[in-house]
Amino acid sequence: MFKGFSEQTIDFLWGIRFNNERSWFEAHKEEYKRVLEQPMKALAAEVFEAFNEKYPELGLSLSVSRIYRDARRLFGRGPYKDCLWFTLARGEDRLEKPCFWFEIMPATWSYGLGYYCARPITMLKHRARIDKDPKPLEELARALNSQSEFVLEGEDYKRPKGDPGKLLYDWYNKKTFSLIHEEKVGPAIYSPDLVQRLVDGFSFLVPFYRYFSTLDGDPDPQM
DSSP states (O other), X not given: OOOOOOHHHHHHHHHHHHOOSHHHHHHTHHHHIIIIIHHHHHHHHHHHHHHHHHOGGGOOEEEEOOSBOOGGXXXXXXXXXXXXXXXXXXXXXXXXXXXXXXXXXXXXXXXXEEOSSOOXXXXXXXXXXXXXXXXXXXXXXXXXHTOSSOEEEOOBOSSOOOOOOTTTHHHHTBSSOEEEEEEESSGGGGSTTHHHHHHHHHHHHHHHHHHHHTGGGSOOTTO
């Protein structure tokens, strides 16, 4: 059962950020399991169970990240991550598909829906769908603008791709995107109520997931 993260969780994350080496981690491995890995897995399992019960038709699966970096991709960084996350997504390729996520870091935590790195063809189909019929995304954009939990973020193209109007301009001109809530570490993550907050937030984002998860089935605009 998820009882909340603790101040020790955050202390460990700061510790691994400033002591990212094998000797330090091995000396604190049991602490890692107790204050970070175990509560993260408990949170992920409870959120997945509750969310999947509400939306079984989405066919999502759960994945919890490992703290070990891929040795092939260290790029001068230490062998351990100073954050941990879980994702709810369909299929194996979670980098190029929309997914729900939660992440905890030393100073902040976040959750939401989006792409880690959307393929260019995906965003091309996204723009083509707006050009053909902007009304479905306009409805979603208005819903997003009417609440305060999530905001649209993502890298913009250096040269705008077009101007579909004020409401959809930011959506149209992003290379990839996320609908994200981020806040500083505080009481919210120390409470078991975090489970319900994530389930409620993900539930609000379901219509966005349905919209974007079907993009791959759209015709290729280049054909």
